[in-house]
Amino acid sequence: MIGITALVPAEVIYSCGEAALDLNNFVPTSKLEPEDKLCAWTAIWRELVLRGEVSIDRLVVVAGGDCYNALVEGEKIELAGKPTHYFTYPFDGNAGAMKEQLEALADFLGGIRDEAFGEVAELKKLALEVHEMRCSGEVGAEQGFLIEVSGSDLMGSLEKYRSAIEEVEETEVDYEYRVALLGIPPIYPDFHAFLQELGMHVVFDEMPFEFIRHTGKSLGEVAGSYAGYTFAGHISRRLRFLESQLKRHRVDAVIHFQQFACHHKLEDRLLRDFLHEKLGYPYITIEADLPSPTPQQARLRLEAFAERLGEVV
Amino acid sequence: MLIGLDVGSRAAKAAYRLEDGYEYRVVSSHSWEDLLRGREGVVISTGYFRKRVPHDFNVTEITTAIYGVRHFIRRRVDVIVDIGGQDMKVIDVERNDFVMNDKCSAGTGAFLEYIASYFALDVAELARLHRSARCAAPINSTCSVFAQSEVVSRLVEGYTKEEVIRGIHYAFARKIARMVPRHARSVALIGGTAKNAGVVEALSEVLGVRVHVPGEPQVVNAVGAVEYYLAREGER
Numbered sequence: 001m002i003g004i005t006a007l008v009p010a011e012v013i014y015s016c017g018e019a020a021l022d023l024n025n026f027v028p029t030s031k032l033e034p035e036d037k038l039c040a041w042t043a044i045w046r047e048l049v050l051r052g053e054v055s056i057d058r059l060v061v062v063a064g065g066d067c068y069n070a071l072v073e074g075e076k077i078e079l080a081g082k083p084t085h086y087f088t089y090p091f092d093g094n095a096g097a098m099k100e101q102l103e104a105l106a107d108f109l110g111g112i113r114d115e116a117f118g119e120v121a122e123l124k125k126l127a128l129e130v131h132e133m134r135c136s137g138e139v140g141a142e143q144g145f146l147i148e149v150s151g152s153d154l155m156g157s158l159e160k161y162r163s164a165i166e167e168v169e170e171t172e173v174d175y176e177y178r179v180a181l182l183g184i185p186p187i188y189p190d191f192h193a194f195l196q197e198l199g200m201h202v203v204f205d206e207m208p209f210e211f212i213r214h215t216g217k218s219l220g221e222v223a224g225s226y227a228g229y230t231f232a233g234h235i236s237r238r239l240r241f242l243e244s245q246l247k248r249h250r251v252d253a254v255i256h257f258q259q260f261a262c263h264h265k266l267e268d269r270l271l272r273d274f275l276h277e278k279l280g281y282p283y284i285t286i287e288a289d290l291p292s293p294t295p296q297q298a299r300l301r302l303e304a305f306a307e308r309l310g311e312v313v
Numbered sequence: 314m315l316i317g318l319d320v321g322s323r324a325a326k327a328a329y330r331l332e333d334g335y336e337y338r339v340v341s342s343h344s345w346e347d348l349l350r351g352r353e354g355v356v357i358s359t360g361y362f363r364k365r366v367p368h369d370f371n372v373t374e375i376t377t378a379i380y381g382v383r384h385f386i387r388r389r390v391d392v393i394v395d396i397g398g399q400d401m402k403v404i405d406v407e408r409n410d411f412v413m414n415d416k417c418s419a420g421t422g423a424f425l426e427y428i429a430s431y432f433a434l435d436v437a438e439l440a441r442l443h444r445s446a447r448c449a450a451p452i453n454s455t456c457s458v459f460a461q462s463e464v465v466s467r468l469v470e471g472y473t474k475e476e477v478i479r480g481i482h483y484a485f486a487r488k489i490a491r492m493v494p495r496h497a498r499s500v501a502l503i504g505g506t507a508k509n510a511g512v513v514e515a516l517s518e519v520l521g522v523r524v525h526v527p528g529e530p531q532v533v534n535a536v537g538a539v540e541y542y543l544a545r546e547g548e549r
Contacts, residue, residue: 282409296361297400301413304375308409 001156002109003049003056005042005070007211007229008087010154011222012102013060014116016109020153026054028189028291038261039069040187040290046073050080058083060105065089065232068263083108089232099223106219117217119158126165127151127212134203135249137173141202142192144168149185151211175201177252177309182206182242182271183264186257186286188294195255198306204249206242207231235267239274246281253282253309255302260289282309314354317538319374320345320362323398323422324505328535329354335539337532357538372541374534375411378404380544381537382501385527392497394489394516395534396506398422403492412492419455420488422506428481431461432474436509442475443482443511450480455488479511486515493520501525503533 002018004010013020023045032053034043048054061074063086071086078084085108090097106112127147134144147165154161176199185207186192192202210229216222230238246254254275258265268285276283284305286298294302317328325345329336329352340347345366349356358368359377378393393404401420404411414420422436429436450472454460460481467477493500500522506512507530517524527533 276410297413300361300373304373304411307373307376308411311409 001056003045003054003059004062004153005045005060005074006062006066007152007207007214007226007231008060008062008105009102009214009222009226010152011117011120011215012105012112012219013109014120014154014158015112015114016106017113018109019156021054021056021156022150022153023049023054023056024185025149025153028187030291033290039067039259040288041184041259042067042069042073044291046076049077049082056082058085058108060085060087060108062087062089062232065091065229069261089229090227091233093227093233093237095224095227098227099220102219102223102226112219116158117215117219117222120154121215121217123154123158123161123165124151124212124215126162130165130168131209131212133168133170137175137201138170139168140171140173140192141196141205145185145192145202145205145208148205148208148212151208173201175199177201177306178203178250180204180206180242180246180249180251180254181257182254183257183267184259184262186294187259187288187291188298189291190293191257194294194299195302198303200253200302200306200309202255204245204251206245209245235270239270242271242275243279246275246279251281253305254284255305256283256285258285258287260287314352315539315542316349316352316354316356317377317535317542318345318348318356318358318363318366318368319360319377319532319535319538320358320366321360321374321397322400324531325360325362326532326535327352328532328539330539335532335536337529337535339531355542357542359534359538370542372538374537375402375404377534377537377541378402378503379406379537380540381533381535382406382503382527384536384540385529385533386501386525388499388525390499390501390525392493392499393501393503394493396420396422396489396502396504396512398505401489401492403489403494405494405497407496408494410494414492420485420492422504424455424460424485425481425506425509425512428460428464428478431464432478439478439482440508440510440512442478443509443514446473446475446479448476448479449483450476452477452480452484455484460484479515482509482511482515483519485512486519489516490519498522499525501527503527503530505531507531 010020027044034047037043063071133139179200214225216225230241275281315330319326325342327348356368358371363371391407395402401414450467507526
């Protein structure tokens with residue numbers, strides 16, 4: 001089992017005959033209180049691996065273009081004896097550089113043996129269909145989020161992921177506002193359900209949508225696709241992408257979710273200036289630290305946000 | 314009778330709507346039940362505990378602040394600053410936006426209580442000492458921990474207690490001002506801390522705009538809860 005710490009092309013991992021396990025998926029429900037902590041996400045998965053509470057054979061850390069806390073936590077795990085590879089997204093979105101990264105990743109995993117590119121691409125196409133149903137109010141945000149966020153590791157098994165998609169239940173979502181959730185996924189496991197209670201249907205989860213958007217039927221195609229992973233590149237590219245997606249998803253309001261001690265927090269001002277000041281989207285920033293049910297202060301702010309939307313939307 | 318019930322982190326406030334206006338009462342938040350004893354009517358709750366107390370309707374204190382300020386200050390304000398016991402909200406009425414400081418005590422009533430307790434004073438005495446200071450001691454930090462070390466340093470340097478308190482009020486005002494949007498031309502200050510004339514003076518000066526304080530700043534949200542209810546009923 002290959003542990004991953006952010007978006008690592010699962011197409012390559014499965015094509016090398018291995019399975020992926022996104023360590024972040026253990027964090028929102030964890031009760032662990034990590035020592036030596038900046039970001040709760042990275043500190044908790046580091047502790048889970050070091051304590052043997054999550055079992056992996058090797059680790060692939062996204063060390064460039066996304067999370068720099070993860071780089072150091074990966075080094076701690078490597079120094080404790082776990083074979084670790086450092087994966088880097090090219091900041092300029094260069095597909096050639098991306099392909100070199102994928103080749104290095106494949107080498108670390110023992111080389112491509114049993115190409116799974118086609119099957120993963122098909123699964124992600126199915127996940128995108130679930131996404132479209134979510135957009136049209138036929139799938140709840142909580143269920144849609146689970147399918148999309150699981151696009152990073154495909155639930156550790158292509159069969160399991162296929163079953164999960166097939167088991168998605170069609171429903172009729174009752175909502176007042178269409179909301180985009182930007183930034184890192186919420187560390188509060190009840191967050192989507194709480195927003196739904198307030199009549200806010202999350203139709204666009206920025207990072208989870210990226211997890212299912214990128215794929216390809218060959219190493220070259222995968223490289224070309226992941227080179228366009230906007231969360232890891234220059235902010236201007238991301239802002240352009242968000243502008244088009246918010247329009248396409250007919251979004252009424254934006255929630256920017258950020259994490260204490262995460263460098264992405266510094267992007268809040270840029271996102272707010274562009275999306276709120278320039279494009280006019282109602283905008284709220286929620287900052288979290290440790291995993292827990294959504295705290296009262298955040299609930300109050302979101303409830304007030306929904307009330308204010310009632311006056312403007 | 315319509316009863317606006319605002320149960321916050323430190324104080325519980327009630328506004329009882331009478332034929333000729335409002336009657337108010339303020340108690341500790343733990344004694345909120347006293348506010349309903351012997352009173353019958355429609356309860357519209359707000360504040361952190363709005364869903365934990367008996368109510369017919371509930372609404373957040375961001376919305377009640379807007380309706381409450383409209384009731385008390387019969388002129389247009391661009392921004393409302395609500396200094397609560399444990400948080401501070403800046404509501405941009407013009408742009409229908411708001412920000413909150415709920416992560417630490419900087420810019421909240423708890424910060425001033427902490428400073429008052431350091432000087433063994435009641436928080437209500439801070440304004441009097443502010444007035445009698447000849448200048449404001451330079452204080453940069455509004456973090457409770459760092460501010461105390463700055464307070465000690467200024468006292469050691471020879472500043473008086475009054476000058477340090479005045480300096481604290483200016484540091485407090487600068488903290489709030491960083492959250493107030495630049496376009497604000499008129500600001501309303503609500504919450505119990507608005508009774509502190511030192512804070513009002515410092516905030517007016519730092520922002521460079523007139524700061525309006527309603528006659529009863531602590532009960533604005535309780536009144537706003539009733540006013541919100543009336544506006545919604547009127548729409549129906």
